Amino acid sequence: MNDDAAPVGAVVDAGAAKRTVIVSSMASDSHTWNLVYLELLLGELGFDVVNLGACVPDELLRSEYLSRRPALLVLSSVNGHGYQDGLRVIRRLREFPQAHRAPVVIGGKLGIGGALTEDEVGQLLLAGFDAVFDDQRDPAPFHRLAAELSTGSAQLPVRVEGAEA
Numbered sequence: 001m002n003d004d005a006a007p008v009g010a011v012v013d014a015g016a017a018k019r020t021v022i023v024s025s026m027a028s029d030s031h032t033w034n035l036v037y038l039e040l041l042l043g044e045l046g047f048d049v050v051n052l053g054a055c056v057p058d059e060l061l062r063s064e065y066l067s068r069r070p071a072l073l074v075l076s077s078v079n080g081h082g083y084q085d086g087l088r089v090i091r092r093l094r095e096f097p098q099a100h101r102a103p104v105v106i107g108g109k110l111g112i113g114g115a116l117t118e119d120e121v122g123q124l125l126l127a128g129f130d131a132v133f134d135d136q137r138d139p140a141p142f143h144r145l146a147a148e149l150s151t152g153s154a155q156l157p158v159r160v161e162g163a164e165a
């Protein structure tokens, strides 16, 4: 993914709850240990983690994002439908960018045929995600992003990670 294809980046929202991170699945996905893993990881980094759990309806996800104003929203999906769910959800979240514009990232096992293609990753980024962490790629960039956010040293817009060059 080159820089030209990156979406308009996230901005630091002065009204955002800087220590709050929302972790969530999306409507189709009932897996939960992926969410527990992310909750523990982000908790260890000092965030207040709100774990919305599995099979979260789009409207609930949107209302939690807008009302809690998190510093970061982490979407996780492993059932193979993450690409479709993610495209639909991010379009809803980005519908009214003036309402709240914190970084939103997605990761897990997002497709049914192994790693997403470069084109699919690009579609997710263009739709509004700030980063895509597909399961079969290096997890280190996510750890680094979360750690930087926890110390307030993250450079926003978030640099696109996870995509192969």
Ligand code: B12
Binding pocket: 028, 029, 030, 031, 032, 033, 034, 037, 038, 074, 075, 076, 077, 078, 079, 080, 081, 105, 106, 107, 108, 109, 110, 111, 112, 113, 114, 133, 135, 139, 142
């Ligand atoms: C347990 C399990 C279930 C349980 C879930 C119970 C529960 N309460 O969670 C049940 C039986 C319900 C289930 C159902 C299904 N499952 Co299932 N399940 C698994 C299994 C065996 C383990 C998942 C797990 O808990 N892993 C432990 C957690 C900690 O790891 P993880 O989920 O892999 O997440 C890691 C990474 O993906 C990553 N990650 C995840 N999200 C994010 C987000 C970010 C931002 C980042 C950086 C990283 C990240 O970090 C995690 C730690 O490394 C996996 C196979 C496997 N061995 O992985 C299949 C698996 C996930 N299931 C699969 C499938 C297909 C299904 C079903 C569709 C089966 C069916 N036909 O009904 C349904 C889907 C139900 C639904 N509506 O979602 C497939 C998905 C295939 C794909 N993506 O292409 C898998 C991979 C099995 C397989 N090899 O085919 N499943």
